[in-house]
Amino acid sequence: MSGAQAKQSASGQKVKTAITPTRGEDFPQWYQAIIKAADMAENSPVRGSMIIKPYGFALWENIQRALDDMIKAEGVQNAYFPLLIPLSFISREAEHVDGFAKECAVVTHHRLEAGPDGKLIPAPSAELEEPFVIRPTSETIIGDAMSRWVQSYRDLPLLLNQWCNVMRWEMRTRLFLRTSEFLWQEGHNAFETAEDAHEDAMKMLRVYNELYENVLAMPGIMGEKTADERFPGAVRTFTIEAMMQDGKALQACTSHDLGQNFAKSCNIQFQGRDGQQHHAYTTSWGLSTRSIGGLIMTHGDDDGMIMPPKIAPHQVTIIPIVRDDAGAAMVIERCKEISDGLRRAGFRVHFDNSDARTPDKMWGSIKRGVPVRVEIGQREAEEGTLTFIRRDLGKDSKKTVKVEEFFGTLQSVLDTMQADMLARARKFTNDNITDVKTLGDIRSFYEGGGLGFVRAPSSIINEAGLAELKKDLSLTTRCLPFADEGKTVLIGKSY
Numbered sequence: 104m105s106g107a108q109a110k111q112s113a114s115g116q117k118v119k120t121a122i123t124p125t126r127g128e129d130f131p132q133w134y135q136a137i138i139k140a141a142d143m144a145e146n147s148p149v150r151g152s153m154i155i156k157p158y159g160f161a162l163w164e165n166i167q168r169a170l171d172d173m174i175k176a177e178g179v180q181n182a183y184f185p186l187l188i189p190l191s192f193i194s195r196e197a198e199h200v201d202g203f204a205k206e207c208a209v210v211t212h213h214r215l216e217a218g219p220d221g222k223l224i225p226a227p228s229a230e231l232e233e234p235f236v237i238r239p240t241s242e243t244i245i246g247d248a249m250s251r252w253v254q255s256y257r258d259l260p261l262l263l264n265q266w267c268n269v270m271r272w273e274m275r276t277r278l279f280l281r282t283s284e285f286l287w288q289e290g291h292n293a294f295e296t297a298e299d300a301h302e303d304a305m306k307m308l309r310v311y312n313e314l315y316e317n318v319l320a321m322p323g324i325m326g327e328k329t330a331d332e333r334f335p336g337a338v339r340t341f342t343i344e345a346m347m348q349d350g351k352a353l354q355a356c357t358s359h360d361l362g363q364n365f366a367k368s369c370n371i372q373f374q375g376r377d378g379q380q381h382h383a384y385t386t387s388w389g390l391s392t393r394s395i396g397g398l399i400m401t402h403g404d405d406d407g408m409i410m411p412p413k414i415a416p417h418q419v420t421i422i423p424i425v426r427d428d429a430g431a432a433m434v435i436e437r438c439k440e441i442s443d444g445l446r447r448a449g450f451r452v453h454f455d456n457s458d459a460r461t462p463d464k465m466w467g468s469i470k471r472g473v474p475v476r477v478e479i480g481q482r483e484a485e486e487g488t489l490t491f492i493r494r495d496l497g498k499d500s501k502k503t504v505k506v507e508e509f510f511g512t513l514q515s516v517l518d519t520m521q522a523d524m525l526a527r528a529r530k531f532t533n534d535n536i537t538d539v540k541t542l543g544d545i546r547s548f549y550e551g552g553g554l555g556f557v558r559a560p561s562s563i564i565n566e567a568g569l570a571e572l573k574k575d576l577s578l579t580t581r582c583l584p585f586a587d588e589g590k591t592v593l594i595g596k597s598y
C-alpha cells in the first residue's frame with residue numbers, strides 16, 4: 104500500500120499505517136507528522152511562526168465562517184483595530200501587563216539604514232517617541248475606542264468582535280498549538296451592569312461549546328478557571344477544557360468577566376439612568392487556530408487526519424479508477440458528472456483528476472481525513488454505481504451502491520459520521536477522568552502512568568502541598584466544572 108508504514112499489532116502481526124511514528128510510539132511526533140501528511144501547515148523562516156497552507160487555511164475558514172455566524176446571531180458586530188498598541192496603553196492595567204510582559208514584541212524604530220559594515224540596522228534618528236507593542240490581545244486599544252464611543256447608558260451594550268492575528272513571543276512553539284503569531288477572534292463587549300457582563304461571558308462560552316460539540320465534534324468540560332489560572336486583569340475566567348488522545352488537556356477557548364478593571368484603566372464611563380457617571384463592565388472572549396491542533400489530536404489516527412463532516416474542507420473525494428485507456432474517458436466523464444451534481448446539491452467535493460497514481464490518490468484522501476472517499480472504475484461507470492468508504496470506519500464501511508442511492512443517502516452518512524465522532528471522543532473523555540480524594544492519590548495516579556484528568560474535591564486547591572505536587576509532575580488545575588457546581592476541580596497535564 105503506497106505511503107504506508109508498518110507497526111506491530113497486539114497479535115504481533117504487522118499493521119500498515121500511513122503515519123510514522125504512531126500515536127502509541129511518539130504522540131508529539133505523530134502530531135507533527137499528521138500536519139505534514141495532511142499538507143496543512145509548515146514552520147516559517149520567522150522564528151516561532153507558521154505558514155498555514157491552503158488545505159489548513161480552508162479548514163480555518165470553515166471554522167471562522169461557522170463561528171462568525173454564531174457570534175453575529177448574538178448581536179455582535181465585527182470591527183478592526185490596530186496591530187500596534189502604544190506601550191502606555193498596555194501599562195495602564197498593571198495586572199494585565201504583568202501577565203503579558205515576557206511575551207510582548209516591541210517596535211522601537213520606523214526606519215532602517217546601513218550600518219558601518221553595510222548591514223541594515225534601525226536608524227538611530229528614527230527611534231519612536233513611544234514604543235509600540237505588537238498586540239498580544241486588544242483589551243486596551245479597544246477599551247480606548249470604547250471610552251470615546253460610550254457616553255450614555257443608551258450606548259450600551261456595545262458588542263464588538265475582530266478577526267485578526269496576535270503575537271506572543273513563545274519560547275517553545277508547536278504548529279497550531281503554540282506559535283508566536285496566531286490567528287483568532289477576540290470579542291470585547293461593554294455593559295451597564297455587572298450582571299449583564301457576567302451573563303455575556305457565560306453566554307459566549309456556551310456559543311463556543313456549541314461550535315466545538317456540534318461542528319468540530321469535540322466534547323469539552325465547561326468550567327471556571329482557578330485564581331492562579333485566571334486571565335490577567337479578569338475578575339473571573341471561564342473555559343472549555345478538552346482532552347486529547349494522549350490524556351493531556353487543551354484549553355479550547357476562554358471567556359472573561361473583566362468587571363470594571365479595564366473600564367477604569369481605559370476610562371470607559373457613561374451617564375447612568377440616575378444621571379451620574381459610572382464605569383462600564385466589560386468582557387472579552389477568544390478562540391484561535393489552536394482549535395485546529397485540538398481537532399487533530401482529538402480525531403486523528405495512525406493513517407492521518409479524520410475531518411468532522413461539518414467542518415471538512417472536502418466532504419467527498421472522488422477518485423477515478425482507470426486501469427487502461429479503453430474506458431478512461433467514460434470513467435472521467437462519469438466522475439465529473441457526479442462531482443458536479445454533488446456540488447449543486449451543496450456538498451464540498453474534490454474530484455481528484457491529477458496524474459498521481461491511484462494508490463497515492465487514495466492515501467492522499469485518507470491522510471487529509473476526507474470524510475467520504477468515492478471510487479469509480481469502468482464497471483461502476485457502466486452500471487451506474489459507485490463505491491464509497493467512510494474515513495472513520497475504513498474498509499469495513501466499503502459499499503457499492505447506485506449513484507441515485509448515494510445522492511439520496513450521503514447527507515445521512517455524513518450526519519451519522521459526525522455524531523459517531525462526537526460520541527467516540529466523549530466516551531474517551533469520560534472514561535479517562537479519575538476521581539481522587541487526596542494529594543497522595545494524585546501523585547500515585549500520575550507517577551503510576553495514569554492517563555487523563557483527575558477530579559478532586561475543590562478544597563484541595565487550598566492545600567499547602569498542591570503547588571509542589573503540580574511542579575513535580577507538571578500538572579495544572581484545569582477548571583472547576585460547572586456540572587459539579589464548584590465542588591470539584593479537574594487537574595491534569597496540558598499543552
